[in-house]
Amino acid sequence: MSLLGCRILIVEDDFIIAQDIAAVLEEAGAKVVGPFDSMIDALANLTDLNAIDGAILDIGLGSQQSYPLAEALQTTGIPFLFLTGVEKDDLPERFARTPHVGKPFSGERLIRSLMDSGMRRR
Numbered sequence: 001m002s003l004l005g006c007r008i009l010i011v012e013d014d015f016i017i018a019q020d021i022a023a024v025l026e027e028a029g030a031k032v033v034g035p036f037d038s039m040i041d042a043l044a045n046l047t048d049l050n051a052i053d054g055a056i057l058d059i060g061l062g063s064q065q066s067y068p069l070a071e072a073l074q075t076t077g078i079p080f081l082f083l084t085g086v087e088k089d090d091l092p093e094r095f096a097r098t099p100h101v102g103k104p105f106s107g108e109r110l111i112r113s114l115m116d117s118g119m120r121r122r
Helices: 015-027 039-045 067-076 107-116
Strands: 007-011 031-036 054-057 080-084 100-102
Touching (some): 007 015, 015 107, 054 107, 080 107
Parallel strands (some): 007 031, 007 054
């Protein structure tokens, strides 16, 4: 599967996991935006959400959660998924249909979930 040319935002507070995600995406041909370890850093460095084709969000980011960023992505129609230790059944109702990949993850499952979410170069 290929994500050739897709610009994908990574928001993950664990450096090792963020690097693993970036490596998987780059191997699939994606251009990584970030990774950022907080929602505030992601928003500060991404002034135009239309500069990305999709996003991978961890939910728990230290003392923050990524839900406000997820809501902004939902509003703009930019595909995203949660890559998190939070169980899918524990997500707020507004994110019940959001693609979810649990940790630990496999690269193959992550790429398939991205493709299934509609993430394609715009």
